[in-house]
Amino acid sequence: MPLGENILSTLRQIVGRENVLTEREDLIPYSFDGTAALQQMPGCVVFALSTAHVVAVVKLANEAKLSVVTRGSGTGLSGGSLPNRDCIVLCTVRMDKILELDRANLTLLTEPGVTTLRIADAATDANLFYPPDPGSMKISTIGGNVAENSGGLRGLKYGVTRNYVMGMEVVLPNGEVMWLGNKCVKDVAGYSLKDLFIGSEGTLGVITKVLLRLIPKPTAKKTMVATFSQMDHAAEAVSAIIAAQIIPCTLEFLDRMTIHCVEDYAKIGLPLDCEALLLMETDGHPAVVADEATRMEKCCRDCGCLEVRVAQDETEANKLASARRSAFSALARVAPTTILEDATVPRSELARMIRFVAAIAKKYDLKIGTFGHMGDGNLHPTFLTDERNHAEMHRIEEAFKEIFAEAIRLGGTITGEHGIGLAKKSFLPGFLGDAQMRVLRELRRALDPNGILNPGKMFD
Amino acid sequence: MPTTSPSPRPPGAHSHLKDLDYSVVQQCMHCGLCLPTCPTYDATKIERNSPRGRIALMRAIADDRLEPTAAFADEMYFCLGCLACMTACPAGVNYAELFEHARAEAEQSGVLNAPRRTAIRKFTLEWLFMDQRRLQWVGAAMRLYQQLGLQTLVRKSGVLHLFPKRLRELEVMTPAIQSKFSDELISPVTPPVGPKKYRVAMLTGCAQDLIFSDVNRDTVEVLARNGCEVVTPPEQLCCGSLHAHNGEWELAQQLARKQINQFPPEKFDAIITNAAGCGSHLKHYAKLLAGDPAYEKRAHLWDDKLKDIHEWLAHIGIAPVANNAAPPQVVTYHEACHLCHGQKITAQPRQVLRAIPNLKLVELPESTWCCGSAGIYNLIQPEMANDLLDRKMKHIRSTRVKIVATANPGCLLQIINGAKRENLPLRVAHPITLLAEAYRQSPS
Numbered sequence: 069m070p071l072g073e074n075i076l077s078t079l080r081q082i083v084g085r086e087n088v089l090t091e092r093e094d095l096i097p098y099s100f101d102g103t104a105a106l107q108q109m110p111g112c113v114v115f116a117l118s119t120a121h122v123v124a125v126v127k128l129a130n131e132a133k134l135s136v137v138t139r140g141s142g143t144g145l146s147g148g149s150l151p152n153r154d155c156i157v158l159c160t161v162r163m164d165k166i167l168e169l170d171r172a173n174l175t176l177l178t179e180p181g182v183t184t185l186r187i188a189d190a191a192t193d194a195n196l197f198y199p200p201d202p203g204s205m206k207i208s209t210i211g212g213n214v215a216e217n218s219g220g221l222r223g224l225k226y227g228v229t230r231n232y233v234m235g236m237e238v239v240l241p242n243g244e245v246m247w248l249g250n251k252c253v254k255d256v257a258g259y260s261l262k263d264l265f266i267g268s269e270g271t272l273g274v275i276t277k278v279l280l281r282l283i284p285k286p287t288a289k290k291t292m293v294a295t296f297s298q299m300d301h302a303a304e305a306v307s308a309i310i311a312a313q314i315i316p317c318t319l320e321f322l323d324r325m326t327i328h329c330v331e332d333y334a335k336i337g338l339p340l341d342c343e344a345l346l347l348m349e350t351d352g353h354p355a356v357v358a359d360e361a362t363r364m365e366k367c368c369r370d371c372g373c374l375e376v377r378v379a380q381d382e383t384e385a386n387k388l389a390s391a392r393r394s395a396f397s398a399l400a401r402v403a404p405t406t407i408l409e410d411a412t413v414p415r416s417e418l419a420r421m422i423r424f425v426a427a428i429a430k431k432y433d434l435k436i437g438t439f440g441h442m443g444d445g446n447l448h449p450t451f452l453t454d455e456r457n458h459a460e461m462h463r464i465e466e467a468f469k470e471i472f473a474e475a476i477r478l479g480g481t482i483t484g485e486h487g488i489g490l491a492k493k494s495f496l497p498g499f500l501g502d503a504q505m506r507v508l509r510e511l512r513r514a515l516d517p518n519g520i521l522n523p524g525k526m527f528d
Numbered sequence: 529m530p531t532t533s534p535s536p537r538p539p540g541a542h543s544h545l546k547d548l549d550y551s552v553v554q555q556c557m558h559c560g561l562c563l564p565t566c567p568t569y570d571a572t573k574i575e576r577n578s579p580r581g582r583i584a585l586m587r588a589i590a591d592d593r594l595e596p597t598a599a600f601a602d603e604m605y606f607c608l609g610c611l612a613c614m615t616a617c618p619a620g621v622n623y624a625e626l627f628e629h630a631r632a633e634a635e636q637s638g639v640l641n642a643p644r645r646t647a648i649r650k651f652t653l654e655w656l657f658m659d660q661r662r663l664q665w666v667g668a669a670m671r672l673y674q675q676l677g678l679q680t681l682v683r684k685s686g687v688l689h690l691f692p693k694r695l696r697e698l699e700v701m702t703p704a705i706q707s708k709f710s711d712e713l714i715s716p717v718t719p720p721v722g723p724k725k726y727r728v729a730m731l732t733g734c735a736q737d738l739i740f741s742d743v744n745r746d747t748v749e750v751l752a753r754n755g756c757e758v759v760t761p762p763e764q765l766c767c768g769s770l771h772a773h774n775g776e777w778e779l780a781q782q783l784a785r786k787q788i789n790q791f792p793p794e795k796f797d798a799i800i801t802n803a804a805g806c807g808s809h810l811k812h813y814a815k816l817l818a819g820d821p822a823y824e825k826r827a828h829l830w831d832d833k834l835k836d837i838h839e840w841l842a843h844i845g846i847a848p849v850a851n852n853a854a855p856p857q858v859v860t861y862h863e864a865c866h867l868c869h870g871q872k873i874t875a876q877p878r879q880v881l882r883a884i885p886n887l888k889l890v891e892l893p894e895s896t897w898c899c900g901s902a903g904i905y906n907l908i909q910p911e912m913a914n915d916l917l918d919r920k921m922k923h924i925r926s927t928r929v930k931i932v933a934t935a936n937p938g939c940l941l942q943i944i945n946g947a948k949r950e951n952l953p954l955r956v957a958h959p960i961t962l963l964a965e966a967y968r969q970s971p972s
Binding site: 091098115141183330334394396397398400406454455 | 554555558559564576580581582585593594600603617618
């Protein structure tokens with residue numbers, strides 16, 4: 069049901085007229101997020117400027133039983149910030165202040181609408197390091213990163229967003245404000261509710277402040293590119309590196325299709341005559357970096373790589389890393405619709421999983437580009453299609469069912485870093501089982517009895 | 529799972545966006561990587577003001593989910609057309625094409641029609657800028673107004689206060705008209721200095737001809753110094769970028785055909801432009817004239833031959849300037865949007881500047897961020913344009929240079945006005961002018 073005029077005028081009173089959008093031309097651009105082929109019109113968009121705004125908006129919605137979908141920059145890849153029909157989109161991009169950088173405790177306190185890149189830059193300016201670096205970090209907001217527990221290219225060594233959240237301010241659906249966590253490195257008081265909210269995909273509360281852990285900046289870094297004539301060889305090289313007990317900071321791979329698309333966009337001279345490419349980065353103490361780089365190169369050579377190229381300087385290293393970050397979008401050069409997955413398997417099963425994905429693409433006659441975080445087993449098989457081709461879209465759905473089933477069979481998971489949202493909702497019960505689903509539902513009901521926050525996402 | 533599916537087009541309906549190859553709108557996979565590079569989104573944080581949002585609106589029209597409305601049209605004119613999003617887009621969305629079609633759609637729908645707007649558009653786009661002679665008459669009249677001291681008189685008399693504030697602001701921005709236009713400064717054929725290596729045509733442009741005819745002269749001199757015989761017909765015309773960027777597709781096509789007739793591409797090694805905005809448009813005549821049996825093929829050849837002056841010089845190798853020729857100068861470089869984003873020419877102008885002895889190039893922070901000029905944007909969206917100019921001037925001040933080089937008449941004017949506004953003793957010059965000066969001081 070469309071939002072009533074009285075609700076809209078109350079919203080305008082709360083946040084100010086200029087912070088409520090209701091015109092059709094304003095709403096259409098909020099009818100999707102970064103996920104392909106999903107679209108739904110919201111009822112209005114509300115920009116909150118403060119925690120008090122969020123409290124008032126959520127309270128109003130809770131009393132009127134209206135759904136609220138929290139949104140940052142809308143870069144999510146599982147439909148997590150896709151609006152529900154006629155919902156209130158609660159947009160946090162105007163809550164964009166970094167509130168404190170505490171050098172004594174190595175923490176950073178920020179509002180949720182600050183982009184990940186700005187946080188990384190603020191840390192760098194203080195000679196510190198914020199490692200999580202999702203592909204969309206130029207524009208994704210930290211609130212969204214926490215809500216989706218985003219990963220990134222450095223997950224292998226440094227972990228994901230969860231590992232850097234020390235605390236947060238959360239507004240509950242009834243308007244209560246909670247502070248979870250603090251600046252203490254050790255704290256075991258009560259259940260770890262903070263962890264419950266990380267990755268809750270906007271279903272349990274609205275994150276209004278985040279306290280992040282920063283770490284010392286690695287003093288040295290080396291970036292290398294290895295090329296392979298066969299995908300299997302690249303996967304074996306990754307296994308060899310892990311088995312040699314080297315944990316590089318980045319271990320990414322691109323297949324032939326992805327390499328060509330990325331090169332077409334970034335023009336940085338990626339080798340085009342190979343089937344697979346590994347982007348490797350090691351950082352830390354200069355002596356360790358030098359040693360790891362040599363051993364990684366040896367692992368690659370032992371697995372029959374064609375060539376190993378070492379980035380000559382920081383500029384070249386950054387170019388390579390940012391080229392990799394653009395992989396997903398660059399694949400859109402091949403086909404108008406790109407459907408990206410992030411099935412993840414234990415690292416020992418990578419080669420098997422990659423072979424399986426290739427076989428599935430063949431079986432269903434689909435075009436696929438695969439890239440991903442090889443080092444942590446997180447694959448991004450990306451189907452290249454046209455959403456208007458309904459028959460092919462259906463085959464893609466079938467292909468994904470098989471891919472997820474195989475990932476689970478190999479001890480993997482249905483999402484490594486994108487979340488469940490709407491896109492993978494149907495796979496969750498089969499993956500988690502009855503008991504977990506019951507606990508999830510009860511938790512959600514306890515916190516959001518009226519079901520106003522991001523209803524229908526993750527699970528019903 | 530709800531999916532989008534475009535409804536079939538109603539029979540007989542003509543629409544720029546609906547007739548466009550659907551895959552161009554579909555190419556945007558809304559990853560959002562364009563957002564941080566868009567000046568309007570950066571200012572408002574509203575999705576509609578971003579490339580991703582605008583494309584969503586265009587697609588909604590193509591899908592019959594939205595009619596072209598006044599809000600849609602306003603949004604298309606709020607876009608600077610700076611094309612920074614195209615540089616940022618890994619998916620390769622052709623935003624320039626979408627943007628021109630969207631403005632054409634807005635014009636065709638008539639949602640912005642108002643007597644005054646229509647009159648101004650008819651006067652400028654359909655009359656004034658269709659014939660360079662008319663533009664020169666108007667330019668000569670303005671020159672008279674400026675040279676007879678009338679402008680000073682008018683300004684001092686306070687009579688301007690009788691006019692609305694907006695008009696007063698515009699009057700201050702009026703550019704100084706050159707005392708001689710290009711045809712009075714440049715011979716129809718300029719012989720090369722030394723042996724002839726190339727034969728090129730020189731486009732003198734429309735506004736460039738009136739306000740920066742000296743830059744045209746400098747360009748011809750530099751070309752001659754680099755072994756080019758330069759053909760510069762005295763009567764020239766507007767390239768049509770103004771028309772294409774403002775939704776007048778058919779007038780732009782007319783002008784493109786005339787250009788090709790006047791400068792048969794098969795007769796030249798290159799056709800040279802020194803204005804970034806024009807170059808960005810001039811290189812896409814093939815797209816503009818697609819399906820025109822008489823012109824399509826020649827338009828492809830035209831596109832191949834069309835070169836920005838920096839691009840051409842870098843390609844043929846810049847003839848050296850004698851080392852002791854130039855006095856020491858410190859220069860920063862502002863990248864015109866349509867040079868860096870529209871034509872991906874960023875290294876070559878720096879090469880030109882570095883070819884000048886004793887010139888120190890200081891990089892400008894955010895050198896590729898739009899200055900707010902954007903064609904006639906500063907006239908129709910003064911507020912946004914001013915904010916962008918403030919931002920640009922802040923960065924220019926931070927470099928502490930006395931000379932800013934930039935290669936587009938709009939940017940030159942905008943930054944000149946910015947310096948005037950802030951009482952900043954700043955010289956704003958085309959890189960080619962600086963090179964020409966160095967050559968002049970160097971024995972040939």
